[in-house]
Amino acid sequence: MNLDKNHFIHPTSSLKQQHETGAPFIFTEGKGVYLTDITGKKVLEGMASLWNVNVGYGRQELAEAARQQMEKLAYTNSFSSMSNEPAIRLAAKLAEITPGNLSAVFYTSGGSEANDTAYKLARYFWKINGQPQKKKIIARKKAYHGVNIGATSATGISPFHQMTESPAPDFLHVDNFSVRALRECIEREGADTIAAFIAEPVQGAGGVNIAPDGYFQEIRKICDEFHVLFIADEVITGFGRTGKMFGCDHYNVVPDIMLVAKGITSGYLPLGAVIVTDAIHKQLVEKSEGVLLHGYTYSGHPTSCAVALKNLEIIENENLIENARLMGEELLKGLKKLEQDTKIVGDVRGLGLIGAVEIIDPATNRRFPTPIAPLIGTEAAKRGLIVRTVVFEGMDTIVFSPPLVINKQEVNELVSILKKSILEVEKKV
Structure with missing residues (x-):
């Protein structure tokens, strides 16, 4: 951890936070849609890293x-x-x-x-x-x-x-x-x-x-x-x-x-x-x-x-394009259900295996004065799911792009962890 803090300047990261707290994960292994860090913790990679690991991890x-x-x-x-x-x-x-x-x-x-x-x-x-x-x-x-x-x-x-x-x-x-x-x-x-x-x-x-x-x-x-x-x-x-x-x-x-x-x-x-x-x-x-x-x-x-x-x-x-279409429909359906199951989910959208969930203040039907999506992202990471949050240009958004090899069970896992994370944050806002 100290080697990372002292010698690795991370792209698109808070340099101050990196130096003070270190990396939230140091990954050592990947398989399918999952990554494992040096502590043995396994997480579902809901972003395919940077929108790019389409065929999943560990392809020999x-x-x-x-x-x-x-x-x-x-x-x-x-x-x-x-x-x-x-x-x-x-x-x-x-x-x-x-x-x-x-x-x-x-x-x-x-x-x-x-x-x-x-x-x-x-x-x-x-x-x-x-x-x-x-x-x-x-x-x-x-x-x-x-x-x-x-x-x-x-x-x-x-x-x-x-x-x-x-x-x-x-x-x-x-x-x-x-x-x-x-x-x-x-x-x-x-x-x-x-x-x-x-x-x-x-x-x-x-x-x-x-x-x-x-x-x-x-x-x-x-x-x-x-x-x-x-x-x-x-x-x-x-x-x-x-x-x-x-x-x-x-x-x-x-x-x-x-x-x-x-x-x-x-x-x-x-x-x-x-x-x-x-x-x-x-x-x-x-x-x-x-x-x-x-x-x-x-x-x-x-x-x-x-x-x-x-x-x-x-x-x-492996017909991964068709799988992206089908699993994208499953993902969008699961994310849409969050509109009914939570109070702070606003617009939900997606096309294939790329999607987003907007966070809104139910009292005003507008964005919270302080963005909430990063809190949800942090909570999701604790529970074993990596997502990305977008909070610039007036947005308070959680975005997704899992590997194209994802299956229905893994889509349900993604949605389940996200729902629990949103409900946990709802208690505090």
């Missing part, structure tokens, strides 16, 4: 895929047109399973890098087409796109901007579900200055906010009307999380650029990707000159790509 197939690839070719770079077999095969697989004419892949190490890459490629696309002034990126309020400088600037959650008070220029934000707001923003700024609009099919870290019917179809039309590229950030929603392979599949909308990471390897190794349409790829090939001066040391990492291929095989062979 993925360890074996990594071992075999490491023994053969652990790593080689992809600069100067060098290539490797797993990266090529995975790119072809992604072209096969993504919607529409998305067909060409640029690899990154994760979602934040995928976001920054997409912004650069969008701006570069317009530059080689003679419109270098098209460089602004429109994102949405309550959006989360990562923590690199560009990704942080696109993120529509203000506390992320307050860390350094230095967002990058040319990033704009509109109301998250207002088609009109997007149109007005483009018209106000001038379509000839807008490179792209970016959106998550379901806003994850911003509170699991699900778009109203018709929203993405109208967004797609506006982007086409004003010649603005549409970027879909599927970092959280990709690879079965929503009960379909990709979140965009729910809306029958094909983006110009799709971003993936997290579930592509189920978190077993770092990997992300930017996938572009045939049309964009053709323009990049025909009109770019010299070297594309963008890339990461681990772009197209052979071992990560080999693990991703095996991970996608598991998702398909």
